[in-house]
Amino acid sequence: GDQVEQSPSALSLHEGTGSALRCNFTTTMRAVQWFRKNSRGSLINLFYLASGTKENGRLKSAFDSKERYSTLHIRDAQLEDSGTYFCAAEGYNQGKLIFGQGTKLSIKP
Amino acid sequence: GALVYQYPRRTICKSGTSMRMECQAVGFQATSVAWYRQSPQKTFELIALSTVNSAIKYEQNFTQEKFPISHPNLSFSSMTVLNAYLEDRGLYLCGAREGTGTGQLYFGEGSKLTVL
Numbered sequence: 001g002d003q004v005e006q007s008p009s010a011l012s013l014h015e016g017t018g019s020a021l022r023c024n025f026t027t028t029m030r031a032v033q034w035f036r037k038n039s040r041g042s043l044i045n046l047f048y049l050a051s052g053t054k055e056n057g058r059l060k061s062a063f064d065s066k067e068r069y070s071t072l073h074i075r076d077a078q079l080e081d082s083g084t085y086f087c088a089a090e091g092y093n094q095g096k097l098i099f100g101q102g103t104k105l106s107i108k109p
Numbered sequence: 110g111a112l113v114y115q116y117p118r119r120t121i122c123k124s125g126t127s128m129r130m131e132c133q134a135v136g137f138q139a140t141s142v143a144w145y146r147q148s149p150q151k152t153f154e155l156i157a158l159s160t161v162n163s164a165i166k167y168e169q170n171f172t173q174e175k176f177p178i179s180h181p182n183l184s185f186s187s188m189t190v191l192n193a194y195l196e197d198r199g200l201y202l203c204g205a206r207e208g209t210g211t212g213q214l215y216f217g218e219g220s221k222l223t224v225l
Contacts (some may be wrong), residue, residue, distance in 0.1 A: 030211055031211065033213060033214065035216075040218065041200060041218060041219055041221070042216070042217075042218040042219070043202065043216040043219075045213065045215065045216075048213040050211075086152070086153070088153075088214075090211060095141065095158075095206070095211045095212070096143070096155060096158060097143060097155070097204065097214055098155070099145075099152045099153040100152065101152045102152060
């Protein structure tokens, strides 16, 4: 079936630095969503993209349906950015959202 | 803005009993509702996708007999875990969107099920 491979599974950054998370898809996807799971367990919506790139503060996301991947860039990381980040790709089959395995991000002072 | 409320937040139930969870959409019309489960150490598995006035579609390994879902209107859905056992524990999430087939899903905070 359709799969979403998310990497890395864990990432440690020092405050003020940045990095990128990536999701690869085994098939063409219609759109992608990125979430952060907060300390209460809630999935916070970060981005929804059907194409191109979006930016919100220190976060930027890109989605390339043809090349079958999406990225989430974090710059100037802050302690409150810690948490588990998930990508989820929307297939063409009734809009099913398929989740990646998650990236546990730790920000160190 | 679009919000999804889910309750109860946590339930502890005895093995073999059932647990019902509810999902309320506020600020938009929840034409489609997707129920997911995140088991310990796993990612989110889709249980079923429900669209108002259409049949509910269950994923492989999940059945209506075990996870009956109700989606009676554009703001509410419920799902019951019947005859819960240890393997059913986890965080159950509902995600709702306007329209069918595509669009951003808004998630509730989840209902955590612990089975004793």
